[in-house]
Amino acid sequence: MTSRFDRRSVLKMGGGLLAASALLPRAAFAQSTAINYWHTFTSQSEFAGLDEVMKLFAAAHPEVAVTQENIPNPEFMAKVTAAVVSGSRPDVTMVSSERFADLLAMGALNDLTDKIAAWDRRSDFDDVRFASISKDGKVYGVPAFTFVDWMYYRKDWFDEAGLAPPTTYAEFRDAAIKLTDPAKGRFGFGMRGGAGGQAYVINVMEGFGAKLMHEDGSISLDRDKAIEAVDWWSGLLVKDGVVPPSAPNDGFRQIMEAFQTGQTAMLWHHTGSFQDNAKLLKAGVEFATAAIPAGPVNRVSRLGYAYNTATKPETIDASWEWIKFWGEPDAAVAFLEKTGYFPASTKAAQDERISGNPLYKPAADTLGFGIPSPSFPGFAGWSESVVLPAFQRVLIKEATPEQAVDEMIDGLNQAIA
Secondary structure (H helix, E strand, O other): OOOOOOOOEEEOOOOOOOOHHHHOOOOOOOOOEEEEEEEOOOOHHHHHHHHHHHHHHHHHOOOEEEEEEEOOHHHHHHHHHHHHHHOOOOOEEEEEHHHHHHHHHOOOOOOOHHHHHOOOOHHHOOHHHHHHHEEOOEEOOEEEEEEEEEEEEOHHHHHHHOOOOOOEHHHHHHHHHHHOEHHHOEEOOEOOOOOOOHHHHHHHHHHOOOOOEOOOOOEOOOHHHHHHHHHHHHHHHHOOOOOOOOHHHOOHHHHHHHHHOOOEOEEEEEHHHHHHHHHHOOEOOOEEEEOOOEOOOOOOOEEEEEEEEEOOHHHHHHHHHHHHHOOOHHHHHHHHHHHOOEOOOHHHHOOHHHHOOHHHHHHHHHHHHOEOOOOOOOHHHHHHHHHHHHHHHHHOOOOOHHHHHHHHHHHHHHHHO
């Protein structure tokens, strides 16, 4: 099904929604203002969540009309770069943690430090939430929601096999082997080896001890540890056969559909796909959630933040109304109920609708040990254009783990030069 949000859309409503318009002050603009919002939402649940936030915002701020536009994730950096160069940038742009450094370097973001400091909701957010969108004492955005890495697993399959959810990479591989049954068309794990798969390659390398960013500020990969990691991760396909043969091309939609239709037993993703799974599988019975297993050296679960940033100075006041609205508890919980994305606001995360749900506990636990994604100028290009293709060649047996890692290291050196 194609979402009605797959194209540009404008939603402007006069009221009628709860007490949002009564509780939230309206900005005093001389005339109605229209702003456009670029985002990378993909799934039906994400678009449904955006729809809810836009309805609430329109009721509270009828003087600001928001036009939203979906930018496919693989095309995002190229589109933003072109928009900055051509002077056609959007008013507000969603920015993931790992892309901040590149966007700041190209001058795409406006300083919001003073507006954030004076915001009455600022105390609802822990300081760490702004670390990935700050540099040299300046803050460039507000976290709209949190990506919390975790694992989905077929609870009914695990119960049938007498298995507990894995807590280590070794247990994870063992479970994947035991739950793979070619006769039934079942595989133990749905690997994202296609678009977006670079994040998992980097996470697994760090799980094996090949840390990318170091305490002294240096950026490098430990070759031996990275090779061990790539050999283990690719081995799930080329040695163990516990992932679908389509893995080298499987992106978000493919790994989700495989899990939901009973082809795979485990899926690594984040809380944002919870509601998509719950629409097709019975939560707590057919599927459940667990924290990402720990690697041999490190436990690497990412806490990423989707920030809303002002990218056009001419409309910064109207853009700020939209940006800060995502921090309202009603907006945050409404978005979570449609998607599963955790609020970035500490106050909103304490809502009973979240804290009272045991299936969200692994995500709440991950908040205690999760770490942000790496971020430095050149990271996005290196991970997408070097790491992923190099790993894919290992999956299709056109390169060895050693060759792939050497390519990654060479590309990293060029990216940070």
